[in-house]
Amino acid sequence: MATRTRRSQRRTEALSRERIVEAAVELLDTAGESGLTFRALTERLATGPGAIYWHVANKDELLGAATDAVIAAAVTVGTVAGTVGAATGTVGAATEGSRPATGEPGTTEPPASPQDDIRGVALGLFDAIARHPWLATQLAAQLSRSPWGTVTPRIFESIGRRVRALDVPESSWFTVTSALVHYILGAAGQNAANNASARSLPPGVDRDRFIDTVSRAWGELDPDEYPFTRAVADQMRGHDDREQFLAGVDLVLAGITATHHHGQE
Amino acid sequence: MATRTRRSQRRTEALSRERIVEAAVELLDTAGESGLTFRALTERLATGPGAIYWHVANKDELLGAATDAVIAAAVTVGTVAGTVGAATGTVGAATEGSRPATGEPGTTEPPASPQDDIRGVALGLFDAIARHPWLATQLAAQLSRSPWGTVTPRIFESIGRRVRALDVPESSWFTVTSALVHYILGAAGQNAANNASARSLPPGVDRDRFIDTVSRAWGELDPDEYPFTRAVADQMRGHDDREQFLAGVDLVLAGITATHHHGQE
DNA sequence: ACCTGAACACCGTTCAAGT
């Protein structure tokens, strides 16, 4: 009933699309996908549903805008650390994807290779999706609703620029970039899904214990139907999520190099 | 109002979980994700909501069961054409993934390479997701709800067995299989998303015109923010979806071979 | 131009009651 102590917080700023999207992201982060309702939103923003509908067409558009804002921030910061440039969606732009990661262009280090650059962007997306687990579902939904929207091109552009820096023939740019983006979104999405369900477990069960649980469950599958899965069940234990993710990126990068050098049309 | 001519069809069979899941899949296929409601379901099954709740815990479980049934069928048929074996979820098992595809183990052909085998399974999943576009969203949702569920192991097992047939060291099985599965689900999901929104366009606009539209939209993006995406906009035109998908699979396969042969730990 | 808030249609879920 009583929502913390935040109720009717005497609106200071005027309502705006930006403020609404910001509140939506907060709600999604703290209360999950099912926590984003117009009633929760109106309470948090101390207004009525009609006011929100003045700035936003409907819930789908709101979810799309929230997704776009977070992705835009994650992808923009990837470019040059510190130089945020033109972050159109400003929600949390300063902190998104800040964790520097393996081969990120650092402070005094020599310019990174295109490969390291790609790893950096990939990790930025991976971390953003890990921080906002609802992105896993929403990215899929958003792409269904409008692939001509802004979120796909944003990701595509960010990866594609680095692909251009590899020695891949121009005729393969689209195929290669698509493959990278698909792997990144697939892997990051699955990871976020894992995190989301780890979070919903009985409290006191932390991340490691969760992987342990899944690993054990896989180890106890029917030996006739799932021999392989049983066999690798304990390989998933102790593996760091981000390392695992990067290993996959490297696999695709290796494939790109191999395919290009051998020149098999 | 009037639902075709199927209303109150004098239930012949007794209600069962299987029949409910089957009806759910049909509803999802014909009416989309928003078309699956308990009211539509009760009408189609000529029963009340209470009856459904006797067999199924809630909507999430129903969606999970529908997803699992379709994935199980798609993945099982991939093994040996015609020998369906133990198809636990029988929804449309006969027709799922039947289109033989490039390197599928055919009638009189020599046994396919592990690579061709992997391409076959990947295409089976790709086609299943293309036929049931709601899978794109539901796979993501399902993995969030219960990664210890049966759908992940099913896909993992199916790909993993073929990975074992490649000359990859056992210590890399998990990483390599994960990478393949992530790419497949990511790419198939995005493709299904495209199909889904192509379908929701004003009628008379077919698949080709849709890609044309997106391609043109990408070609008209801001040159300052999206130079790369603009440049490859017309590469996406005329590209066959399945070929594009297989090219990505080949890229990952090439990466696996390259990484293994060079032995870079 | 921007906001209010009651009202509407619809949805997932429950449950006392039937067979």
Next chain:
DNA sequence: ACCTGAACACCGTTCAAGT
């Protein structure tokens, strides 16, 4: 054991009315 169907709580969305 299995099914019925009215009822409940809640949700997205609308709209006449206000400023």
